[in-house]
Structures are given as C-alpha cells and as structure tokens.
Amino acid sequence: MNPQHFIEEPILRFASDVGSVGPVTVVGGQTQWEVGGLPFPGSREVRAPAGIWSHEPEEMTVRCGAGTSIGDLNEKCAQFGQMVPFDLNSEATVGGVLAVGRSGFRRLRYGPIRDLVLQIRHVDHSGQIVTSGGPTVKNVSGYDLCRLLVGSLGKLGCIAEVTLRCLPIPETTLWLRGAGDPFEIYNQLYRPSSVLWNGKQVWVCLEGVKSDVESQAALLDFEEVDSPPNFPTQGRMSLEPKALRGLAGNSTDWIAEIGVGVVHCGESQTPAPLSNTNKVLMNELERRLDPSGRLNPGRQLVAT
Amino acid sequence: MVPPSADKPLLDDLQTLLGDRARAEDFELGLYGKDGSVLEGRPAIVCLPINSEEVRCIVNICGDHKRPFIARGSGTGLSGGAVPVGDPVVIATAKMNRIIEVDLDNRIAWVEPGVLNLDLSTQLKGLGFHFAPDPSSQQVCSIGGNVANNSGGPHCLAYGVTSAHVAAIEVVLPDGSITVLGDLTAEPSGYDLRGLFIGSEGTMGVATKIAVRLTQNPPEVRTLLLDFSDVRDGAAAVSAIIAQGLIPAALEMMDHRAIEVVEAFVNAGYPTEADAVLLVELDGLAGGVENGVEVVRRVAEAHHVGEVRLAADEAERALLWKGRKNAFGAVARIKPDYYLHDTVVPRGKLVEVLEKVYRIADAHNLIAINVFHAGDGNLHPILAYDSREPGVLERVHAAGRAIITASIEAGGVLSGEHGIGLEKRDYMGMLFTEHDMATQDLVREAFDPEGLANPLKILPSGSRCSDSFGQHVPEGAWV
Numbered sequence: 001m002n003p004q005h006f007i008e009e010p011i012l013r014f015a016s017d018v019g020s021v022g023p024v025t026v027v028g029g030q031t032q033w034e035v036g037g038l039p040f041p042g043s044r045e046v047r048a049p050a051g052i053w054s055h056e057p058e059e060m061t062v063r064c065g066a067g068t069s070i071g072d073l074n075e076k077c078a079q080f081g082q083m084v085p086f087d088l089n090s091e092a093t094v095g096g097v098l099a100v101g102r103s104g105f106r107r108l109r110y111g112p113i114r115d116l117v118l119q120i121r122h123v124d125h126s127g128q129i130v131t132s133g134g135p136t137v138k139n140v141s142g143y144d145l146c147r148l149l150v151g152s153l154g155k156l157g158c159i160a161e162v163t164l165r166c167l168p169i170p171e172t173t174l175w176l177r178g179a180g181d182p183f184e185i186y187n188q189l190y191r192p193s194s195v196l197w198n199g200k201q202v203w204v205c206l207e208g209v210k211s212d213v214e215s216q217a218a219l220l221d222f223e224e225v226d227s228p229p230n231f232p233t234q235g236r237m238s239l240e241p242k243a244l245r246g247l248a249g250n251s252t253d254w255i256a257e258i259g260v261g262v263v264h265c266g267e268s269q270t271p272a273p274l275s276n277t278n279k280v281l282m283n284e285l286e287r288r289l290d291p292s293g294r295l296n297p298g299r300q301l302v303a304t
Numbered sequence: 305m306v307p308p309s310a311d312k313p314l315l316d317d318l319q320t321l322l323g324d325r326a327r328a329e330d331f332e333l334g335l336y337g338k339d340g341s342v343l344e345g346r347p348a349i350v351c352l353p354i355n356s357e358e359v360r361c362i363v364n365i366c367g368d369h370k371r372p373f374i375a376r377g378s379g380t381g382l383s384g385g386a387v388p389v390g391d392p393v394v395i396a397t398a399k400m401n402r403i404i405e406v407d408l409d410n411r412i413a414w415v416e417p418g419v420l421n422l423d424l425s426t427q428l429k430g431l432g433f434h435f436a437p438d439p440s441s442q443q444v445c446s447i448g449g450n451v452a453n454n455s456g457g458p459h460c461l462a463y464g465v466t467s468a469h470v471a472a473i474e475v476v477l478p479d480g481s482i483t484v485l486g487d488l489t490a491e492p493s494g495y496d497l498r499g500l501f502i503g504s505e506g507t508m509g510v511a512t513k514i515a516v517r518l519t520q521n522p523p524e525v526r527t528l529l530l531d532f533s534d535v536r537d538g539a540a541a542v543s544a545i546i547a548q549g550l551i552p553a554a555l556e557m558m559d560h561r562a563i564e565v566v567e568a569f570v571n572a573g574y575p576t577e578a579d580a581v582l583l584v585e586l587d588g589l590a591g592g593v594e595n596g597v598e599v600v601r602r603v604a605e606a607h608h609v610g611e612v613r614l615a616a617d618e619a620e621r622a623l624l625w626k627g628r629k630n631a632f633g634a635v636a637r638i639k640p641d642y643y644l645h646d647t648v649v650p651r652g653k654l655v656e657v658l659e660k661v662y663r664i665a666d667a668h669n670l671i672a673i674n675v676f677h678a679g680d681g682n683l684h685p686i687l688a689y690d691s692r693e694p695g696v697l698e699r700v701h702a703a704g705r706a707i708i709t710a711s712i713e714a715g716g717v718l719s720g721e722h723g724i725g726l727e728k729r730d731y732m733g734m735l736f737t738e739h740d741m742a743t744q745d746l747v748r749e750a751f752d753p754e755g756l757a758n759p760l761k762i763l764p765s766g767s768r769c770s771d772s773f774g775q776h777v778p779e780g781a782w783v
C-alpha cells in the first residue's frame with residue numbers, strides 16, 4: 001500500500017461518513033462535550049480518523065488524523081523530545097481540542113493553541129474535503145481558514161486532519177506555590193509558563209534549562225509542588241489581563257491565569273455578548289459554509 | 305491633469321469630505337500605482353484620511369459610486385497587494401500614524417495603521433517591551449501593512465509572525481460599517497474573525513486601529529556569525545540546529561554573493577571568502593542562551609564550520625544585523641534591479657532547493673543571491689538584473705516560476721510572508737484545489753459580497769470574485 005493511500009483512505013471514509021445530507025455531530029473524546037450546548041438529539045454521530053501519519057522531528061511538525069487523542073500524539077512526539085502543549089485531558093482528541101479552541105494553562109509561554117496549527121483538512125457541508133494553510137512552519141498562502149476553524153465548534157466544517165507545530169520539551173519544569181501579589185510576581189519573571197492565582201495562593205510554572213529555572217525560582221520565596229492545582233471546570237471567563245485584579249476578595253471558587261485573563265470558575269458563565277456587526281459577519285459565514293445548518297447543530301457560538 | 309469625467313462626481317464627493325486630501329493629480333496617481341514589486345497599476349483617486357471616521361466615509365462614498373477601494377500602508381509590499389487594479393480609490397494610511405495608547409498592564413499598545421513598525425519599538429524603548437514582528441523593511445513598513453500581510457521577520461522564528469501579536473483590530477468593513485474584531489481577552493466570543501482578517505491583504509476591509517501585543521525584552525542576547533566553505537554545510541547545519549530541540553530567536557543565512565555585496569556596502573566584517581554564513585541569535589535567560597551557544601557551536605563544528613564569531617558587544621551585534629537588514633539595498637551594487645522571491649520549504653529540503661535555485665538562475669542566465677530566514681525554511685532568492693537589457697524580464701519571470709515550482713515540489717508553499725497579492729494569485733492552483741479556493745472565496749464574500757475591497761487579489765481569475773471588474777492585471781505586470 002502506498003503511503004499516500006494509507007493517509008487518504010481514512011480521510012475519504014470520514015468525508016463519506018459526514019456525507020452531504022442530514023444533521024451530523026462529530027464525536028471526539030467528549031472531554032469538553034457540553035461547551036457551546038449539547039448537539040441536537042437525533043443527529044448522526046461521526047468520528048474523525050485517528051492515527052499519526054507523520055512526525056518529522058527535524059521539521060518540528062506532526063501530521064495526524066483529527067480523531068487522534070492528545071495522549072497518543074504527545075507520546076509519539078515525546079520519543080523525540082518534543083511536545084504539542086495542549087495541556088488537557090489526554091483522552092481529548094486533537095480535532096475536539098481545536099474545535100473547542102480553549103488553550104491550556106501554559107498558554108502564557110507557548111501561546112494559544114490556534115498558533116500551533118499549520119494546516120487543516122476539513123470536510124465541508126457538502127461532504128467535500130477542503131485544505132487550508134500549509135505543511136510548512138511558515139506560510140501566508142491564501143486566506144487563513146485554519147484560524148476560523150479553531151474554536152468553531154465544528155459548525156463551519158468537520159476537522160479531518162491537522163498538521164501541527166511541535167515544540168521541544170523543556171529540560172526542566174518546576175511548579176511552585178506561595179503567597180504574594182500575582183501581578184508583581186508576573187512582572188518580576190521572564191516568560192514564566194504559567195502564573196495562577198485563586199485569591200489566596202499563587203502557583204508559578206517555570207520551564208527551561210535548569211540554571212534558569214533555579215535563578216527565576218530564587219526570585220520567589222515559594223515552595224515546590226508536584227503539579228498545578230485542580231481547576232474548577234464548570235465555568236470559564238475570558239477577561240482582559242488587568243481586569244483580573246477585580247477578582248481580589250471574591251470568595252467563590254476560581255483560578256485565574258495571570259497575564260492571560262482566563263478564569264476557571266465553579267459556576268457556568270455566559271460568554272461576552274457580540275456586537276451586532278460581528279454577529280452579522282458570523283451569521284454570514286455560517287450561512288455560506290453550512291447553508292442548511294447540518295454541521296454540529298445545537299452547538300452555538302453566535303447567540304441569536 | 306483633469307481626471308476622466310467618469311471620476312468627477314466621485315472626486316467631488318471625496319473632496320467635499322477631505323478637501324485637498326483627496327487627489328487625482330497625474331503625478332501622484334503614478335506614485336500610488338506601485339508597491340515594492342515590479343507590478344504596476346493606476347488608482348482613480350488617492351485619499352489621505354486622518355481617522356477612522358474619515359475612512360468610514362470614504363468607504364461609504366465608494367459604495368455609493370460602486371467603486372472599489374484599496375488600503376495602502378507604506379507600499380513596501382512585494383506581491384503587488386497594494387497595486388491598484390480595477391480603477392480603485394486608494395486609501396493611504398500615512399496620516400493615521402499615532403500611537404494611541406500603551407497599556408503595560410495588559411501588555412498591549414493601540415496604534416493607528418500608519419504607524420511604522422520600527423517607530424513603535426523605538427517608542428517602547430526603556431519600557432522593557434517591544435513589538436516582535438520585525439520585517440527587514442521595518443524602518444518603513446506600516447503596522448497596518450504587517451497585519452494585512454501577516455508579515456514575518458528574522459525574529460519570528462521564535463516569536464511567531466504578526467498574527468500571534470495582534471489582539472484586536474478596528475476595521476471599516478466594505479459596507480461602510482465599523483467594528484472591532486477580537487478583543488483584549490484571550491478567548492473572545494464567536495469565531496476568530498481577527499485571525500481571519502490578518503493576512504487577508506486588504507480584501508476584507510480597512511484596518512483603522514490595531515491592538516498589538518507587547519513582548520518582554522530578553523534579558524540576554526548573543527549573536528553568532530558562522531562561516532562555511534560550502535553552502536550545503538551551512539544549510540544542513542540549519543536543520544541540525546533545530547533538530548537539537550533548539551529554537552534560536554533568529555537563524556538567517558546568506559550565500560557567497562550576498563556576503564560579497566553586503567560586505568562591500570556595510571563593512572560588517574563578513575568573511576568574503578566564505579561560501580555561506582549563518583547569523584544566529586539566541587535570547588532569553590543566561591543559562592538557556594549559554595546552552596544555546598554551545599549547541600550551535602557543536603552543530604556548526606560537526607558541519608565543518610570555519611570561524612565561529614560571537615559578537616562581543618551591542619555595537620558588534622548591531623553591525624552584524626545591519627549587514628543582514630541592508631542586504632536587499634546592497635544588491636544594487638551588482639545590478640540596478642532585482643526580483644525578490646519568497647517561498648517556504650521544509651528545512652530538511654533547504655540544500656536540495658537551494659541547489660535548484662542556482663541551476664535555475666544559471667539556465668536563465670541570471671544572478672541568484674540568497675539571503676533568507678533559514679530557520680523556518682523561508683527562502684528569499686533574489687534575481688538581480690538590469691531592466692534595460694531587452695527580454696530580461698521574461699527570463700526573470702520564467703526563472704521565478706521555476707523557483708516556485710521547485711519549492712512546491714519539495715513540499716513547500718507559495719509564500720512565507722510576502723503574501724499572494726497579484727504576483728502569485730494565478731499560482732494558487734499549485735497549492736489548492738478549485739474547491740479549496742471556492743471555499744476561501746465564500747469566506748471572503750461574507751465580508752465583502754460586492755467585491756469592493758482590493759479586488760482581483762489573492763484568488764485567481766477563475767474564481768467568482770475576480771470577474772466583477774472585468775479588468776486584468778495591467779500591462780507590464782507579471783501573472
């Protein structure tokens with residue numbers, strides 16, 4: 001079997017599963033299943049192909065089916081000292097993580113997950129395969145549909161295959177916990193991987209070569225801990241980084257990502273409202289890319 | 305000269321709004337007909353608005369007259385993105401050049417689109433922050449142009465291209481409404497319209513304000529110059545460095561001819577006898593930087609490096625970079641004209657494709673000079689020529705086409721940072737299927753159903769957007 005066939009066959013099968021009629025829901029690892037609302041009952045369930053087609057360590061890229069779990073993906077990359085810093089439940093699928101679009105807790109250093117995406121092949125509402133982006137680490141050929149698909153909850157297309165950028169696994173990773181003004185701590189450090197705050201305690205993740213991690217740690221009078229705290233998962237807010245100061249004194253259960261602005265909280269939150277103009281633009285995109293609204297119906301990004 | 309009578313009512317409306325900042329003088333129309341590419345068009349009218357509201361009114365007037373418009377920054381684009389075709393109104397952002405707010409608590413600066421890239425970082429000096437995208441044209445290119453082209457630069461290897469450094473964009477949409485795409489939060493509601501707009505080359509509206517992210521200045525920086533007596537060793541060292549799990553801040557390559565012309569121009573002390581040099585920069589905390597220097601040294605030695613020169617101080621570092629950043633200007637010492645290409649190949653294919661580039665240039669009797677962002681496989685072959693030689697442009701274009709083909713065959717892409725514009729519009733089919741492009745067109749259309757924003761760019765004439773004005777690429781232009 002030629003290698004190209006080995007890659008194409010599962011993609012074509014997924015395209016025919018999605019087909020061109022009737023409502024379909026893509027099922028991933030169901031780790032963030034309720035985000036955006038549950039799918040309409042009765043819509044046909046499909047799964048994107050799983051499998052790592054290629055990992056090229058010297059290019060620092062990996063190409064895989066969107067149904068691949070991020071656990072499998074990172075296991076493969078780790079064989080060459082690399083990682084894709086998704087930082088989520090290892091059962092989650094690559095496609096699901098991208099469709100939901102929420103970045104992990106080391107976003108401060110590694111950036112949002114959308115910036116790890118180089119190429120996406122998706123199945124559109126008519127059951128046809130669309131490729132956007134490109135396989136190289138740098139590319140500005142054509143419209144950036146990859147950005148549009150990340151965080152789209154699968155409403156503009158079903159992600160079938162992705163090419164991602166990998167990063168080197170840092171020599172040292174150190175989690176620390178202590179007390180202090182999280183904003184001052186953040187400003188004191190150079191590119192920490194994470195600074196978390198729950199109103200009482202601060203957690204810091206430092207990564208890099210050992211001597212740097214140690215010299216940064218020495219700036220803080222913190223104790224070493226094994227791992228980040230447990231995040232409340234019910235709710236999530238996205239605030240301007242400086243607005244996190246307003247959380248001081250709030251006695252509910254929350255953890256804020258300093259410098260990023262994401263707040264993990266115990267109660268579910270309604271997303272910030274969209275301007276009318278943006279709503280119109282988003283509706284126009286949905287109308288054009290999925291005229292009959294058959295892709296992942298029930299999920300909602302644009303409140304009506 | 306009096307404008308063609310068809311343009312008179314449009315000009316009247318624009319002048320009522322802008323006074324003498326709406327112009328149709330022959331000389332100026334000529335100036336605004338070009339960008340940094342070899343392509344040339346001609347606008348109907350040139351407008352120089354001073355704020356978002358004026359841009360909105362201009363776009364509305366264009367809508368009333370069913371006339372396309374085209375945003376223009378500094379005109380340094382290299383793919384003809386700012387070249388006016390379809391008789392458009394040029395909206396030049398040169399007078400919208402204020403830094404509106406520096407918000408260090410959010411690590412954001414709000415700027416107008418006409419702010420020059422380097423001016424922002426200069427303003428930020430002393431605050432400990434900078435704007436990371438650093439195109440080699442940074443002294444003159446505008447941040448609006450950077451956003452429209454999703455521009456890169458040497459330091460984008462470690463820091464990412466423009467898209468990673470823009471949080472929000474105020475945009476005047478082609479229907480004359482004004483909106484903000486994205487916001488200062490990490491996860492704005494809805495689809496990522498911000499990400500979609502970046503790199504759309506002015507075909508989705510005019511950016512009128514931009515919130516850029518500010519990057520902490522690195523505490524330590526080391527710059528090394530490595531010379532190789534065989535360009536293939538240099539290119540192989542590039543992928544070997546990355547394969548070590550080291551991502552330098554910048555990793556640039558210059559070949560023998562580039563070294564010669566640059567050295568004669570800048571006197572940076574580049575080794576003129578070398579076949580290639582690599583300019584490598586490492587930044588960050590001291591330990592990582594020292595470690596990186598050792599890795600680079602070790603890999604370079606394994607690839608038969610000649611001398612490893614470590615810049616002793618900031619002055620020497622600046623000099624080494626001066627050579628790199630002035631390379632294109634220096635080419636004028638060999639030939640009066642040059643054509644600068646931009647493709648990306650997998651790093652592992654650099655040697656193979658570079659050799660092809662030399663062979664292609666030889667076959668077309670042209671001189672190829674290579675100065676490029678090697679770390680991310682972003683080739684920039686320069687074809688130097690003298691436009692007075694009869695027939696030379698045909699050879700330049702044929703060689704260019706062959707270089708693009710070779711890059712795509714090696715698993716690469718059409719453009720790494722200069723964009724598609726007019727130049728590569730008709731090559732899109734080398735990378736995308738008809739259906740891929742039709743899908744891109746649907747997305748474009750959601751922003752611009754009438755096809756008024758910078759028409760005839762990015763997508764080839766076959767797709768729907770392009771028939772609306774029935775005009776083709778102007779005389780002398782390359783498609």
Ligand SMILES: Cc1cc2nc3c(=O)[nH]c(=O)nc-3n(C[C@H](O)[C@H](O)[C@H](O)COP(=O)(O)OP(=O)(O)OC[C@H]3O[C@@H](n4cnc5c(N)ncnc54)[C@H](O)[C@@H]3O)c2cc1C
Pocket residue numbers: 339340374375376377378379380381382384385386397417438439440441444445446447448449450451452453454455456457458505506507509510511512632633721722758
């Ligand atoms: C010597 C030289 C070196 C270069 N080096 C690099 C490099 O290292 N990396 C790199 O990426 N590029 C490089 N470039 C290319 C160019 O400088 C960049 O593409 C730059 O970002 C263009 O900015 P500009 O202001 O000149 O835009 P223009 O050329 O004026 O316009 C470019 C495109 O942007 C659109 N546009 C401009 N302003 C707006 C706006 N406000 N809203 C919407 N659309 C707008 C235009 O319509 C056009 O499509 C180089 C160019 C030269 C001449």
